[in-house]
Amino acid sequence: MTAVDLNSDMGEGFGPWKMGDDEAMLSIVSSANVACGWHAGDPLIMHRTAEIAKAKGVSIGAHPGFGDLWGFGRRVIRGDSMSDLEKQIAYQVGAMQALAVMAGHKVTHVKTHGALGNMTNDDDDMAMAVGRAIKAVDRDLVYVVMPGLSTERAAAKLGLPMAREVFADRTYDDSGNLTSRKVEGAVIHDAALAAARVLRMVQDQEVVTVTGKRLKVGIDTICVHGDNPAAVAMARTVRETLETAGVAIRPFKAG
Amino acid sequence: MTAVDLNSDMGEGFGPWKMGDDEAMLSIVSSANVACGWHAGDPLIMHRTAEIAKAKGVSIGAHPGFGDLWGFGRRVIRGDSMSDLEKQIAYQVGAMQALAVMAGHKVTHVKTHGALGNMTNDDDDMAMAVGRAIKAVDRDLVYVVMPGLSTERAAAKLGLPMAREVFADRTYDDSGNLTSRKVEGAVIHDAALAAARVLRMVQDQEVVTVTGKRLKVGIDTICVHGDNPAAVAMARTVRETLETAGVAIRPFKAG
Amino acid sequence: MTAVDLNSDMGEGFGPWKMGDDEAMLSIVSSANVACGWHAGDPLIMHRTAEIAKAKGVSIGAHPGFGDLWGFGRRVIRGDSMSDLEKQIAYQVGAMQALAVMAGHKVTHVKTHGALGNMTNDDDDMAMAVGRAIKAVDRDLVYVVMPGLSTERAAAKLGLPMAREVFADRTYDDSGNLTSRKVEGAVIHDAALAAARVLRMVQDQEVVTVTGKRLKVGIDTICVHGDNPAAVAMARTVRETLETAGVAIRPFKAG
Amino acid sequence: MTAVDLNSDMGEGFGPWKMGDDEAMLSIVSSANVACGWHAGDPLIMHRTAEIAKAKGVSIGAHPGFGDLWGFGRRVIRGDSMSDLEKQIAYQVGAMQALAVMAGHKVTHVKTHGALGNMTNDDDDMAMAVGRAIKAVDRDLVYVVMPGLSTERAAAKLGLPMAREVFADRTYDDSGNLTSRKVEGAVIHDAALAAARVLRMVQDQEVVTVTGKRLKVGIDTICVHGDNPAAVAMARTVRETLETAGVAIRPFKAG
Helix, strand or coil, rough: EEEEEEEECCCCCCCECCCCCCCHHHHCCCEEECCCCCCCCCCHHHHHHHHHHHHHHCCEEEECCCCCCCCCCCCECCCCCCHHHHHHHHHHHHHHHHHHCCCCCCEEECCCCCCHHHHHHHHHHHHHHEEEEEEHHHHCCCEEEEECCHHHHHHHHHCCCCEEEECCCEEEECCCCCCCCCCCCCEECCCHHHHCCCCCCCCHHHEEEECCCCCCCCCCCCEEECCCCHHHHHHHHHHHHHHHHEEECCCCCCC | CEEEEEEECCCCCCCCCCCCHHHCCCCCEEEEEEEEECCCCCCHHHHHHHHHHHHHEEEEEEECCCCCCCCCCCEEECCHHHHHHHHHHHHHHHHHHHHHHCCCCCEEEEECCHHHHHHHCCCCCHHHHHHHHHHHHHCCCCECCCCCCHHHHHHHCCCEEEEEEEEEEEEECCCCEECCCCCCCCCCHHHHHHHHHHHHHHCCCEEEEECHHHCEECCCCCCCCCHHHHHHHHHHHHHHHHHCCCCEEECCCCC | CCCCEEEEEECCCCCCCCCCCCHHHCCCCEEEECCCCCCCEEEHHHHHHHHHHHHHEEEEEEECCCCCCCCCCCCCEECCCCCHHHHHHHHHHHHHHHHHHHHHCEEEEEEHHHHHHHHHHCHHHHHHHHHHHHHHHHHCCCEEECCCHHHHHHHHHCCCCCCEEECCCEEEEECCCCCCCCCCCCEEECHHHHHHHHHHHHHHCCCCCCCCCCECCCCCCCECCCCCCHHHHHHHHHHHHHHHHCEEECCCCCC | EEEEEEEEEEEECCCEEEEHHHHHHHHCEEEEEEEEECCCCHHHHHHHHHHHHHCCEEEEECCCCCCCCCCCCCCCCEEEHHHHHHHHHHHHHHHHHHHHHHHCCEEEEEEECHHHHHHHHHHHHHHHHHHHHHHHHHHCEEEEEEEEEEEEHHHHHHHHCEEEEEEECCCCCCCCCCCCCCCCCCCCCCCCHHHHHHHHHHHHCEEECCCCCCCCCCEEEEEECCCHHHHHHHHHHHHHHHHHCCEEECCCCCC
């Protein structure tokens, strides 16, 4: 039977502020990417998220971002050397590991957030820096990558276990990258449509681009969102559609 | 031969700002308490400090503090539950562990900083919370405690390895706690005097209080400072005085 | 005709995070206390809140707090001198003034937030420090005080215009201070009861304490909350009850 | 007699950390650009700097930067709208105004810091956003601009008083912008050479570029630095050279 992982960003509150319905999402996904306190998240939220994930059999990953709480890690920040970037990633992964252990759980993957994530998928040097940081902290951690892009190449080059990710609600350009959010139609809002696209991607192991081109890719995990009720509903539809078609939802294997 | 550890706080810069002469101190002490980014320190400084410590055979510890960069962790902050405090400690210890591993080194102890340190030595609940955090992250980490105070009791109760610490430049009251800095003479500025006191404390395994009372204590480590040239000079004098008297300086044993 | 002001804390989001229903509250109250970026709030939220307040004829004030975003200014922080505290207040008031001016509005009052507010009402030195900061920045700013407590004394001593405040949803002890939230019944959840109490306080210009004692006080403004739907509903009931009884709701006069 | 202003960045410490020798520089320059707490500086430092500047007859300006303490405002941050940028500037200017007033002084100019400064001189939209923020807060504030670049155009377009600035220790390209620090020789380390260049620029009211081209510019202020002893010495040499040649050093006129 085919199986795939469903992942979502979690733990994106801070102090008194909440974001998204993490409890609901932890009943839908098989992997959670937990914010590590730099763009969102704090020790209490990290621990609580790990605790609930553990109880529900959901794998957890560190979700490092730029140190930009106000901008939620969505602003591009340039000026750090690759060596400096490595330490920022390591810091966040280590903090998440400690909170996971405290909650009786274990970090199994790393996925970069927001602007850091976008830049990493576009820049071989940054993709390698993130990979080296992961490897230095724990070489068994799975590097979540985008198939065909710099992150996949970096994981392969470094011999890191990887999970190749596609997005349920986004369209792709011919390079295999996401079309810009600024382009009309770049984000899919129809849950049934998103679910059908995901099912086809998983069954065919390919991405169909906006020009109709078919790109052969490996797919280990599907990214869904939970920051608003419609997103939660879409995530649920994606899961149900996959399961109805005989695709099991389960965490990707760690290295 | 008698042996004792010499420890000092390190890595207390932040971004563009420096504090203290860490390179000099890393040639004097046998253990470094490295700030973890909450009251001082950042990933680059943490990594660099671990790297130099490794090269010089100096043990490193996590030095967690309150999340108060502006106040340098010296302001008392009240309002967190003991459970919340545990997560704050775990976060900082985990971050330090990851940077240490990246530098080819290993965190062997935990010592709380500033106001958090003072409060922890005065409050059994806080001392236990810090201890539980250490134990949850890694039960082999050494808890740096003050002999006779709540931290020593907490480490004993939790079965954690501990290192009992005295201060080279401070006087003691009859409870075995430091006299308040506000009291005239509470801080010793004369290097030779401080060194002589330390030697006697180590040889007799006792603390002489300001009233002349002698408290029997176990002593595993001596705290020295390096935030100004006079402090560095005092630290050097303490080391030389101990070595001349046949006391070896070496890291305390981890659990 | 009797008139009184209704005030509420506002603008307590930060970056991507929201808190409370400010739009609803700005249609109920006559004064808004706007967070200044230290415990909550940011330049965008400050400007937007000032802009809407201006459009609705609502007065605005600076609502400074401790520099503790994570703790939302609710944690007690000790260690700053009174002189240092003054500068922290001035900074926040000045920032708010600039955003108000940019929005075509004007800051008319200052009310301290959370732990800073509680401590200020309990401590003559802190109440004076806040007052001196207000006076130094702009001696026409109204100092929001609690009648009978250190803030009222400080405003009087400094010759500052003041607005004496009572709380719609809290009970009072015999000293004229709020009963601790930890005491059963300290917070009133019944909107009709709160409204009836407020009306009586305004009509009689007195506070009835939990022991039944009646304290004569001047009342210029009533504090209501808007951080959840029940609070918004209570605020609306308070306003309607006052207006039905012939009490006009309008901003207190600035100096 | 010819006169010109000498300006320097100041108040760039934070909490326990110091940077530069502000006391020395405040005896050399006629204008101080004071960091406002976002990339450096804090309320205590801002107040103290204003106080000393007042005593020495030095004008002060707000020196706003990106909200990036760790990166000292030197990292490029992209993602804010121009409208968002305006509010960030206003916040910092307002905070500085309040601390200046508290110190008995007055903010007379605004100069952007680090990456924000570089981007503003390169981008008409950003230069206009900064100008609009200044104008909205106080239309009499002087906008410090680089002659021939987007900031000068923005100030002119908005009808803002401006001060045109050249740098004592940097070379210029043919566009009138600074040559990149990455280019060999872009930064002048020889104090006498820098002073001679400055004198010629002021006397001829022109900038000589690295290709020998002569650009006619208006010059109201010279930027010198104080972050290390050599920089302080160079600033002193520049001042002495100008004065010896009969050029008076005094603050530029506010609007």
